[in-house]
Amino acid sequence: MPRTAGRHFLQIPGPTNVPDRVLRAIDFPTMDHRGPDFGELGKAVLAGMKRVFKSTKGEVVIYPASGTGAWEAALVNTLSPGDRVLMAETGHFATLWQKMAAKLGLGVEFLPTDWRHGADPEAIDAAGHPALYMVDTISSLASIDYRHDEWGVDVTVAGSQKGLMLPPGLSFNCISPKALSASKSARLPRSYWAWDEMIANGKTGYFPYTPATNLLYGLRESLTMLLDEEGLDAVFARHQRHAEATRRAVRAWGLEVLALDPREYSASLTAVLVPAGHDADRVRKIILEAFDMSLGTGLGKLGGKVFRIGHLGDFNDLALMGTLAGVEMGLTLASVPVKREGVRAAMEYLSDCAKAPARRAA
Numbered sequence: 179m180p181r182t183a184g185r186h187f188l189q190i191p192g193p194t195n196v197p198d199r200v201l202r203a204i205d206f207p208t209m210d211h212r213g214p215d216f217g218e219l220g221k222a223v224l225a226g227m228k229r230v231f232k233s234t235k236g237e238v239v240i241y242p243a244s245g246t247g248a249w250e251a252a253l254v255n256t257l258s259p260g261d262r263v264l265m266a267e268t269g270h271f272a273t274l275w276q277k278m279a280a281k282l283g284l285g286v287e288f289l290p291t292d293w294r295h296g297a298d299p300e301a302i303d304a305a306g307h308p309a310l311y312m313v314d315t316i317s318s319l320a321s322i323d324y325r326h327d328e329w330g331v332d333v334t335v336a337g338s339q340k341g342l343m344l345p346p347g348l349s350f351n352c353i354s355p356k357a358l359s360a361s362k363s364a365r366l367p368r369s370y371w372a373w374d375e376m377i378a379n380g381k382t383g384y385f386p387y388t389p390a391t392n393l394l395y396g397l398r399e400s401l402t403m404l405l406d407e408e409g410l411d412a413v414f415a416r417h418q419r420h421a422e423a424t425r426r427a428v429r430a431w432g433l434e435v436l437a438l439d440p441r442e443y444s445a446s447l448t449a450v451l452v453p454a455g456h457d458a459d460r461v462r463k464i465i466l467e468a469f470d471m472s473l474g475t476g477l478g479k480l481g482g483k484v485f486r487i488g489h490l491g492d493f494n495d496l497a498l499m500g501t502l503a504g505v506e507m508g509l510t511l512a513s514v515p516v517k518r519e520g521v522r523a524a525m526e527y528l529s530d531c532a533k534a535p536a537r538r539a540a
């Protein structure tokens with residue numbers, strides 16, 4: 179393969195770009211996970227994750243697994259065969275979690291949407307049931323404000339490879355007292371995912387089986403960056419700013435953002451509809467080949483219809499401008515009819531934000 183100079187632009191909505199500092203933290207001799215030093219690392223990352231879940235008083239467990247594992251953990255620890263679950267069809271991953279629930283022998287009621295809307299809180303409230311409330315934050319934790327305790331969530335599911343700026347391979351459950359008590363009587367079979375041993379070992383910073391030691395070094399570093407150096411509120415504001423700049427670019431191109439309700443816009447990614455007669459995957463291929471940038475593909479029934487711009491994780495204004503320039507050039511190369519105004523619209527917005535006193539003070 180001929181060498182491609184410069185950095186690849188990894189602008190898929192996760193895995194995201196891993197900061198050099200985190201890579202260096204991971205690149206360290208693996209320690210004895212049952213030795214005396216490991217417990218300090220384990221306690222530090224568990225305490226840091228509790229702060230990311232907004233100082234939860236609940237329990238946090240860390241799995242050496244992708245996000246899908248933490249989905250399974252949430253279900254098998256709390257439910258029994260035949261239990262009914264109400265899920266909302268917000269898109270591809272909601273559909274996969276629903277399929278998993280059905281495979282596990284749960285009775286799923288799936289609230290349909292057109293994939294252009296989020297979950298409808300009123301329809302869920304209408305169930306009027308004291309059910310356990312579970313939330314998938316895999317693509318939003320540490321990018322968008324999220325409060326496990328304050329919002330009454332019972333199980334939060336999260337993953338390492340997005341806002342937490344780590345490679346894939348770690349996933350999380352944050353567990354309320356109500357969910358923990360449900361786990362005592364839940365009868366779905368579980369072993370690897372069982373919370374009880376994870377929580378008991380976690381008290382001293384250890385794990386019942388071999389943890390992903392080097393990823394935990396990385397997690398300790400990324401938590402320092404997010405919590406102590408940048409601060410979560412600044413992280414959230416940065417993601418909002420980049421999302422708004424991206425949407426302005428999309429509109430200035432004359433294209434449409436997939437999400438229809440501004441209250442449901444994501445600050446971590448923007449899905450862009452390509453006009454009928456054009457193939458979003460062809461646009462992505464052209465951009466990859468011409469400009470060495472990866473964009474997210476449309477998943478499931480959105481295949482070929484949208485491309486997704488990831489603007490989450492370790493990202494700044496100029497990286498976003500490079501991303502949007504690559505998209506604008508790629509759309510033109512792919513002969514998608516767009517106005518070449520998107521980059522300019524985003525740049526104007528980012529310049530205005532940079533002038534704002536709140537940002538200068540920060």
Ligand SMILES: Cc1ncc(COP(=O)(O)O)c(C=O)c1O
Nearest residue numbers: 244245246247271314316317337
């Ligand atoms: C919202 C959401 N849920 C679940 C998943 C699945 O996670 P994983 O691929 O880490 O198993 C993803 C992955 O992108 C996701 O974005």
